[in-house]
Amino acid sequence: MRRFPIKLTGRHYSGSKACRAATVNLGQLGQKWKSRTSQGIMSLEDANDGDKNSKKNIYILSQFPYPSGALHMGHLRVYVISDSLNRFYKQNGYKVIHPMGWDAFGLPAENAAIDRGIDPSVWTKDNISKMKMQMNDMLANFDWDREIATCDPEYYKFTQLIFLKLFEHGLAYRKEAEINWDPVDKTVLANEQVDSNGCSWRSGAVVEKRLLSQWFLGITKFAPELNHDLKYLKDWPSKVKSMQRNWIGESHGSEVVFKVNYENSEEIAVFTTRAETIFSAQYLALATDHPLVKKYALQDESLQEFIKRAEKLPEDSKEGYLLYQIKAQNPITGSDIPVYVAPYVFGGYGHGAVMGCPAHDERDYAFWCENQPETPVFPCVEPIDKNAGSLELPFTAKDALMSELTGEFKGMSTEDARIKITEKLQKDKLGSQKIQYRLRDWLISRQRYWGAPIPIIHCDHCGTVPVPEKDLPVLLPNVTGLKSRGNPLSQISEFVNVDCPSCGQPAKRETDTMDTFMDSSWYYFRYLDSKNSQLPFNYEAASKNVPVDLYIGGVEHAILHLLYSRFIAKFLGSIGMWDGSSHKCEPFGRLITQGMVQGETYVNPDNGKFMKPDELETNPGKKIVIKATGKQPKVSYEKMSKSKYNGVDPKDCINKYGPDAIRAHILFQAPVSDILNWDETKIVGIERWIQKILNISTTLAGRNKYGENLKTPSNLTDSEVKFHNEIQRLLQNLTDSFGKNVSLNTVISDYMKFTNALETAIKKKLINDELALCNLKKLINVIYPVVPSISEEAREILNKGQSWHWESYSWPEPEAQVESSTMNFQIIVNGKMKFMYNTRKDFLDIGSEKVITELLSLPEGEKHLAKADIKKVILKKNIISFITLK
Numbered sequence: 072m073r074r075f076p077i078k079l080t081g082r083h084y085s086g087s088k089a090c091r092a093a094t095v096n097l098g099q100l101g102q103k104w105k106s107r108t109s110q111g112i113m114s115l116e117d118a119n120d121g122d123k124n125s126k127k128n129i130y131i132l133s134q135f136p137y138p139s140g141a142l143h144m145g146h147l148r149v150y151v152i153s154d155s156l157n158r159f160y161k162q163n164g165y166k167v168i169h170p171m172g173w174d175a176f177g178l179p180a181e182n183a184a185i186d187r188g189i190d191p192s193v194w195t196k197d198n199i200s201k202m203k204m205q206m207n208d209m210l211a212n213f214d215w216d217r218e219i220a221t222c223d224p225e226y227y228k229f230t231q232l233i234f235l236k237l238f239e240h241g242l243a244y245r246k247e248a249e250i251n252w253d254p255v256d257k258t259v260l261a262n263e264q265v266d267s268n269g270c271s272w273r274s275g276a277v278v279e280k281r282l283l284s285q286w287f288l289g290i291t292k293f294a295p296e297l298n299h300d301l302k303y304l305k306d307w308p309s310k311v312k313s314m315q316r317n318w319i320g321e322s323h324g325s326e327v328v329f330k331v332n333y334e335n336s337e338e339i340a341v342f343t344t345r346a347e348t349i350f351s352a353q354y355l356a357l358a359t360d361h362p363l364v365k366k367y368a369l370q371d372e373s374l375q376e377f378i379k380r381a382e383k384l385p386e387d388s389k390e391g392y393l394l395y396q397i398k399a400q401n402p403i404t405g406s407d408i409p410v411y412v413a414p415y416v417f418g419g420y421g422h423g424a425v426m427g428c429p430a431h432d433e434r435d436y437a438f439w440c441e442n443q444p445e446t447p448v449f450p451c452v453e454p455i456d457k458n459a460g461s462l463e464l465p466f467t468a469k470d471a472l473m474s475e476l477t478g479e480f481k482g483m484s485t486e487d488a489r490i491k492i493t494e495k496l497q498k499d500k501l502g503s504q505k506i507q508y509r510l511r512d513w514l515i516s517r518q519r520y521w522g523a524p525i526p527i528i529h530c531d532h533c534g535t536v537p538v539p540e541k542d543l544p545v546l547l548p549n550v551t552g553l554k555s556r557g558n559p560l561s562q563i564s565e566f567v568n569v570d571c572p573s574c575g576q577p578a579k580r581e582t583d584t585m586d587t588f589m590d591s592s593w594y595y596f597r598y599l600d601s602k603n604s605q606l607p608f609n610y611e612a613a614s615k616n617v618p619v620d621l622y623i624g625g626v627e628h629a630i631l632h633l634l635y636s637r638f639i640a641k642f643l644g645s646i647g648m649w650d651g652s653s654h655k656c657e658p659f660g661r662l663i664t665q666g667m668v669q670g671e672t673y674v675n676p677d678n679g680k681f682m683k684p685d686e687l688e689t690n691p692g693k694k695i696v697i698k699a700t701g702k703q704p705k706v707s708y709e710k711m712s713k714s715k716y717n718g719v720d721p722k723d724c725i726n727k728y729g730p731d732a733i734r735a736h737i738l739f740q741a742p743v744s745d746i747l748n749w750d751e752t753k754i755v756g757i758e759r760w761i762q763k764i765l766n767i768s769t770t771l772a773g774r775n776k777y778g779e780n781l782k783t784p785s786n787l788t789d790s791e792v793k794f795h796n797e798i799q800r801l802l803q804n805l806t807d808s809f810g811k812n813v814s815l816n817t818v819i820s821d822y823m824k825f826t827n828a829l830e831t832a833i834k835k836k837l838i839n840d841e842l843a844l845c846n847l848k849k850l851i852n853v854i855y856p857v858v859p860s861i862s863e864e865a866r867e868i869l870n871k872g873q874s875w876h877w878e879s880y881s882w883p884e885p886e887a888q889v890e891s892s893t894m895n896f897q898i899i900v901n902g903k904m905k906f907m908y909n910t911r912k913d914f915l916d917i918g919s920e921k922v923i924t925e926l927l928s929l930p931e932g933e934k935h936l937a938k939a940d941i942k943k944v945i946l947k948k949n950i951i952s953f954i955t956l957k
Contacts, residue, residue: 095765096729097728097729097731097732097758097761097860098725098726098727098728098729098730099729100729100731100860100861100864101208101210101725101729101730101731101860103860103864104210104859104860104863104864105207105208105210105730105860107863108210108212108859108860108863109207109210109211109212110212111157111158111161111212112158112161112162112855112880127164127165127166128165128166128168128615128616129160129165129166129167129168129620129621130167130168130616130617130618130619130620130621131153131156131157131160131167131168131169131619131620131621131623132153132168132169132170132595132598132619132621132622132623133149133150133152133153133171133622133623133624134149134622134623134624134625134628134632135171135172135173135174135591135594136173136174136202137173137174137175137177137179138173138174138175138180138195138198138199138202138220139179139198139202140197140198140201140202141201141202141205141720141721141722142202142205142206142209142721143668143711143718143721144668144670144711144718144719144721144737144749145625145667145668145711146721147209147668147721147733147737148665148668148737148747149623149624149625149665150206150209150211151209151733151734151737151738151857152623152663152665152738152743152813152815153169153211153621153623154169154210154211154212154213154856155734155738155809155815155818155856155857156621156623156809156813156856157169157212157856158212158855158856158859159809159810159856159882161880162852162855162856162880162881162882163810163881163882164881168214168217168598168599168616169212169213169214170213170214170217170218170219170598170601171206171211171213171214171215171217171218172217172218172219172220172221172594172597172598173195173199173202173218173219173220173221173222174221174587174590174591174594175195175199175220175221175222175223176221176222176227176521176522176523176584176587176590177521177522177587178256178258178519178521180194180195180521181519181520181521182256184521190549190550190551191222191520191521191550192222195220195222199220203215205721205722208722208725208730209721209725209730209733209734210730210731210734210859210860216601217598217599217601218601219594219597219598219601221523221587221590221591221594222521224544224546225544225604226590226597227523227544227590228543228544229593229597229606229607230523230585230589230590230593231523231524231525231526231538231543231544231545232540232543232607233589233593233607233639233643234525234526234585234589235526235537235538235540235543236642236643236646236648237288237289237642238527238537239537240642240646241289242288242289242292242642243286243287243288243289244286244287244289245284245285245286245287245527245535246284246285246287247282247283247284247285248282248283248284248285248287248360248418248514249280249281249282249358249359249360249382249418250280250281250282250283250285250514251264251265251271251278251279251280252278252279252280252281252283253271253274253276253278254276254277254279255271255274255275255276256271256274256276256519257518257519257558258517258518258519258558259283259285259514259516259517259518260272260278265278269385269386279382279383280381280382280383281382282360283516285514285516285583286514286515286516286525286527286581286583287512287513287514287515288512288513288515288638289512290510290512290513290634290635290638291508291510291511291512293638293641293642294319294321294508294510295321295506296641296655297315297319297510297634297637297638297641298316298319298321298508300637300655300657301315301316303654303655303657304657304659304662306660306661306662307659307661307662308626308662308664308744310626310629311626311629311633311662311664314629314630315629315630315633315634317509318509318510318630318634319508319509319510319634320508320509320510321506321507321508321509322342322344322506322507322508322509323344323504323505323506324342324343324344324345324346324504324505324506324507325342325343325344325346325489325492325493325496325502325503325504325505326340326341326342326422326502326503326504326505327340327341327342327343327346327349327402327426327496327501327502328340328402328496328500328501328502329341329355329399329400329401329402329408329426330399330400330402330501331363331397331398331399331400331410332397332398337363337397339355339357339363339399339410339422339424340422340424341355341421341422341424341425341426342421342422342505342507343426345428345431345469345485345489346488346489346492346493346496346502347451347452347473347480347485347488347489347492348426348428348430348431348432348451348452349401349402349403349404349426349428349451349492350403350404350449350451350473350474350476350477351428351429351430351431351448351449351450351451351452352401352408352426352427352428353408353409353427353428353429353439353443353446353448353449354408354409354410354411354427354439354443355399355408355409355410355411355424355425355426355427356391356410356411356412356413356415356416356424356425356427356438357394357410357411357412357413357416357423357424357425358412358413358416358417358418358423358424359378359381359382359412359414359418360418360423361412361416361418361422361423361424363394363397363410364378364394364412367394367396367397371396373392374392374394374412377392377412378412381412381414384414385414386414386415386417387415387434388413388414388415389415389437389438389440389441389442390413390414390441390442391411391412391413391438391441391442392411392412392413393409393410393411393442394409394410394411394412397410398410402496402499402501402502403492403495403496411427411438411442413425413438415434415438417511420507420509420511421507427439429448429464429465430448430449430450430451430452430464430465430466431450431451431452431465431466431467432465432467433465433467435465436448436464436465448464448465449476450462450464450466450474450476451473451474451476451477452466452468452471452472452473452474452485453466453471453472453473453474454466454468454471454472455470455471455472469485469486470484470485470486471484471485472484472485473485473488480492513586513588513635513638514586515585515586515588515589516583516585516586517583517584517585517586518558518583519558519584520547520550520558520559520560520584521547521584522584522585522586522587523584523585523589523590524544524545524546524547524560524580524581524582524584524585525581525583525584525585526538526543526545526581527580527581528569528571528572528578528579528580528581529578529579529580529581530571530573530574530576530578530579531576531578532571532574532576533571533573533574533576533578536571536572536573536578538572539572542572545580547560548560548563548565548566558582558583558584560582560584561582566580566582567579567580567582568580588631588632588635589635591632591635591636592632592635592636592638592639593607593636593639593640593643595617595619595622595636595658595659596608596613596617596640596643596649599612599613599616599617600612600613607648608648608649610648610649610650613648613649614649614650614651617640617649617651617658618651618654618657618658618659618660619658619659619660620660620661621660621661621663621813622659622660622661622662622663623663623664623665624663624664624665625664625665625667626664626665626666626744629664633659633662636658636659637657637658637659640656640657640658641655641656641657643656644656663743663744663813664744665743665744666741666743666744666745666746666747667710667746667747668711668746668747668749669708669709669710669711669717669746669747669748669749670708670709670710670711670715670717670718670719670749671706671707671708671717671748671749671750672706672707672708672709672715672716672717673687673695673704673705673706673716673717674704674705674706674707675697675704675705676702676703676704676705677700677702681714681715681716681717682697682704682716683716684716686698686699687704708746708748708749711749719749719751721733724751728751728754728758729860730860731761731857731858731859731860731861732754732757732758732761732858733754734857734858735757735760735761735819735822735857735858736753736754736757738815738816738818738819738857739756739757739816739819739820740753740816741816742814742815742816743813743814743815743816757819760822760823760826761858761861763826763827763830764826764850764851764854764861764865765861765864765865765868766830767826767829767830767833767847768847768851768864768865768868768869769868769872770833771833771840771843771844771847771869771872772868772869772871772872772873773872774840774844775840776873776874777840777841777844777873779873779875779876779877781841781844781845781848782845783795783842783845783886784839784841784842787842787889789891789892789893789909790832790837790838791837791838791839791842792889792890792891793837793891794828794832794837794838794842794846795842795886795888795889796888796889797828798825798828798829798846798849799885799886799887799888800885800888801821801824801825801828802849802853802883802884802885802886803885804817804821805818805821805822805825805853806882806884806885808821809856815857818857819857822850822853822854822857825850825853826850829843829846829847829850844869844873847865847869848869848877849883851865851866851869852879852880852881852882852883853882853883855880892911892912893909893910893911893912894909894910894912894949895907895908895909895949896908896909896910896914896915896949896950896951897949897950897951898926898931898932898935898951898953899950899951899952899953900935900936900939900952900953900955901953901954901955902952905931905935906931906932906935908926908929908931908932908951910925915946915951919944919946922944922946922951923936923941923944926951936953939953939955939956940955940956941953941954941955942954942955942956
């Protein structure tokens with residue numbers, strides 16, 4: 072255990088024979104006060120009580136963790152932020168909703184269960200118990216009465232109910248689609264779960280493309296609202312809103328219809344933001360799952376082989392397959408153009424078709440050069456400055472003019488031509504204005520056991536049949552041990568074989584489970600009514616308390632979790648399950664995204680490998696070197712991970728330094744939104760600050776006795792006025808840092824300034840004991856949100872020494888600044904300032920003769936003025952200027 076000296080003083084703060092040394096173990100202090108601080112300073116009110124419009128209700132929520140078995144430093148950071156704000160608002164009289172739960176379904180638990188041969192629920196519950204203990208060790212004050220776990224049947228019962236509501240309203244549907252398949256974890260991945268290299272976000276395996284029947288949620292129906300309503304989220308970081316806006320990808324353009332083979336009624340629709348380039352359209356490209364591709368694949372074995380091969384081609388592949396059976400007609404020029412199948416076209420975006428304009432699009436140009444290298448490209452748009460030299464293709468500028476090849480549109484600006492061409496297409500019923508979204512419907516099917524079962528039954532007679540609400544939850548069957556990755560539910564006959572709830576005939580249960588983002592898309596509602604066995608949540612409770620006032624979590628959830636939560640909240644509002652009309656059914660009011668925590672990382676300069684701690688040592692020069700070679704490793708800060716050997720165990724840190732020092736250090740080292748580079752050597756500064764607080768408390772506790780209801784005296788001396796005003800400024804800064812700016816690193820620096828100001832004022836006897844005690848009580852209260860054990864210890868010291876029973880934790884309101892009755896006057900002789908004189912403000916009103924007389928009575932005045940031949944005196948504001956004969 073780490074120990075440091077605490078100097079406990081007698082009546083005098085400065086060192087004396089009465090001083091004695093003591094040692095305080097901060098870890099033991101945390102244990103001493105853990106029960107009291109974890110319970111908080113007031114009981115949480117029921118969310119159904121009170122008026123949400125009152126300033127005295129606030130919902131503070133940190134994103135719930137996956138129960139992996141151990142908190143990491145990133146967890147500690149978000150929960151210290153959350154808990155500090157929770158305590159601050161409680162001190163200010165708010166009824167705070169500050170719950171905690173567990174995002175408990177998902178692949179890690181399933182894979183861990185396979186490795187250990189146990190039921191995932193056993194592993195998950197054990198981890199929840201461990202992590203809950205860790206949260207208590209760091210003094211987190213959560214309302215455990217509201218606790219939820221998404222793997223609890225009483226929770227996923229209502230996840231299934233929400234799915235059924237989506238199904239009822241046509242927003243949950245099943246279709247065959249090209250999906251991302253993880254060959255290691257043997258499950259489907261959403262597009263968002265595949266990185267830029269085409270690898271799984273979790274297993275790292277190269278993702279394969281497959282055609283499977285999957286369940287989707289119609290989030291695209293809400294795309295306009297999801298994009299438009301971002302402008303109302305004024306308390307969200309701008310970068311998060313930009314990320315969501317880009318992901319939704321609203322594009323304004325035109326839908327263009329190309330007829331196929333004059334003699335039949337087939338046609339291909341495409342979406343383009345640049346209708347003016349239609350004159351240079353030289354081909355169409357179709358996605359591998361386009362209906363026409365599927366049709367012609369039935370009679371073309373080569374096409375079938377290409378489609379299979381395309382599953383493994385990268386998305387930026389330039390390879391194409393010519394559909395020799397058909398040609399498309401350009402609706403403006405009437406010319407025939409070839410049709411290709413191309414892996415770079417996404418089936419889920421637009422119509423799964425692209426108008427290829429090689430002259431004016433880089434990707435189209437690259438495709439054309441690969442597949443028709445001998446065929447020239449035809450530009451129909453040219454630069455405004457035609458004298459700029461030869462046209463370099465592809466020419467992609469949008470601010471340009473239509474070329475000679477465009478007939479009636481020749482010479483128009485591309486912007487005007489875009490409008491006119493769309494109007495012509497609309498008149499001929501071959502196109503129209505269109506808004507398109509990059510966002511695609513949410514794929515929620517997962518081929519795994521540890522997730523919420525999709526409540527659907529497949530009947531040969533009735534088709535797709537929803538499980539009746541009265542039969543929810545559809546429970547996961549108990550398993551004694553999972554044998555391999557993949558979906559074991561399809562192999563459990565007792566689970567699969569059921570009677571159709573509609574006709575009573577034998578049927579099959581759906582064996583896919585839901586994406587875990589479905590579980591976390593509505594959990595903030597459930598916290599408000601977590602014991603409700605009839606409904607997911609109470610209408611009034613949700614309507615009064617959502618949106619969440621302060622939502623705290625990592626920026627890595629800027630797109631998926633936040634976007635899906637916004638969608639589900641808007642959907643639930645649209646069907647009347649809660650009233651969020653006043654704020655567009657947005658679930659989160661103010662979003663606070665904390666930066667990640669990085670650890671010090673050592674890399675071998677010879678081979679680039681990460682170094683383990685036992686491979687390093689400190690040399691006589693106090694430099695860290697590699698044991699085997701004596702060379703210095705490369706040092707940097709990287710995201711903490713086991714593979715980089717730079718992780719820090721929160722439990723070890725708390726045992727070593729105590730929870731309060733760790734909490735303060737986490738907040739002090741970086742602004743909330745910035746990356747935090749973990750450096751334990753700097754905790755000593757926090758320890759010194761804590762030492763000062765306890766020392767001051769011990770010093771003042773042993774002084775003269777005062778009543779505990781101390782107030783700022785009215786008859787302050789000048790030095791006390793200065794001290795008082797400085798403290799009020801700091802109190803205002805602290806209040807704003809918690810309540811307005813969430814600037815928690817400056818909270819710690821202001822704590823230190825407050826402590827130093829109090830220590831200096833006592834040591835130099837600038838203030839009396841009554842004023843000192845009055846402000847020490849304020850200091851003890853304002854540090855409570857961050858270091859509650861230290862606050863409690865200092866409170867106990869004062870109560871014992873002063874025979875008080877002080878239990879109030881109220882946040883001290885900043886008082887008005889006090890104006891001093893005196894001021895400083897500059898005494899200037901022949902243009903040079905000689906000294907300052909502090910006296911009554913009306914000093915100059917007594918006249919120049921009396922001013923001179925009083926100044927001459929001072930040692931400084933006698934020195935500079937007694938022998939001077941004063942020619943003139945100027946009295947102005949705070950300046951007394953003498954002109955003398957030299």
